[in-house]
Amino acid sequence: MLTKAPAISGDAANFEDVRAARAPVPTIDVRDVSLEYGAVGQRAAHRILDRISLQAEAGSFHCIIGPSGCGKSTLLSILAGYVRPTTGEAKMGGEPITAPAPNRVMVFQNPTLFPWFTVRQNIAFGLTLKAHKGKVDDVQQTVDRLQDLVGLAGFENHYPHELSGGMRQRAEIARALAVDPEVLLMDEPFGALDALTRITMQQEMLRIWEETRKTILFVTHDIAEAVFLADRVVVMSQRPATIKKVVTIDVKRPRRRDAPRIAHLSSTVADLLDLTI
């Protein structure tokens, strides 16, 4: 999949060409999305996002990186359906995104596990909702499988406050996977973890992704994380955010963090962010 033609285009002009060249509809398709805050009539509306275009095909892993406060989380909120763009359109599977839907699930930086449910009840939460009733034959079995997948076996009866940060993030990911979404929208999911746990979780994330083949859009402000994880790194600018460049990480997995190519791509991304490493 890494050798395919670029799936993301920040360039509206050849958008149609790219689209025509590939038959299947991209899973995530963002076209010219701008977002402004501020009521009508107000003199200076706040422009958060400025004509963002981005496509992600099924099963791809994209990391979105940019200066803090640039609007990358806002972009994810639009994809989740919490926020509507001022202009432009965000589509999933060809359908406009208008509201939250369980085929694209958010995973947040601070785990949003429900404190009143055990790990097991949290993971099963989605499947017990009306929207997913009868989706799986055996909820318990599905939960067991997910607990194993994210490495939480043996913790099923713990409450969230009894877990470490990494464990909570694992449970959060399992809860999202339970409803079998096509897309995982991850908003700095490892941002609150300590450095060692973060590295472990990055490896775990790749393993889970390789097993489930979800389409992942992963917001981060960590260059090393982005380059280690992603097929493509989407580099965003300061506010109002535009897409500066999409960097394809043409390194086969499993990747070594100290590989020269990784180092080179990391400095490419850093340069785009006007940083030196």
Place this chain on the structure above:
Amino acid sequence: MRRLRQLMSPIAILLIWEACSRWGLVDRLLLPPPSQIFIDIGQLLVSGELLQALWASSRRILIGFSIAVVFSVPIGALMARSSLIEDLLHPLVELIRPISPLAIYPLALLWFGLGDGSKIFLIALSCSFPIVLNTYAGVKSIDVALVRASMSLGATPVEIFRRIILPGSLPHIFTGVRIAWGIALIVIIATEMVGAIAGIGHMILDAQQTFEVARVYSGIFVIGALGFLTDFGFRALRRRIMPWYKELSS
């Protein structure tokens, strides 16, 4: 060990009191020794007077308190979820809340008579405020991220209310209910001192007027024990229905 240490100060006070009273350091008539008070409580138990008084008071508390819970929780929740209802009710609540319920009692006597009605009304009214305000605060305090996460997983508004908002505000609601219970124990005694023919408050006032001082203390001890035991019950109940409570309190 901790338990034993915690019992030390009450026991010490009772012993010193007993000694002072017996050796005539204080007026025995005004401060009878605790042993005499406990004997009096025993007699009240045997004669059935205590249970009768307790039942009369508890019944009024339970009815008034239940009315307050049933109405206040939904009102508090609605206030937190709808800005219209919030704007309509919040000023009203803040205006009425500082008025001592006892100031309203003479009116309650006019409206509901000398019987149970006036007492129940006053308890329901004074219990309402802490429950409304704590429920309101509880629902307001729910992390938007939890609601968003549940929406993302496909929860409907009803499911969000039932499975996120209700359990999420339960610790606050519970606190409000506990405070209300404490207020109910205070208010009941005061109301029973006017126009009641039964109840702990009535028993205390009656004893004072016939100068059975030990009995006055008996009533006070019983109220203390009742408050202590019921709060203990509340805490046990909290552990049972909210085993996850620790996280929200820390």
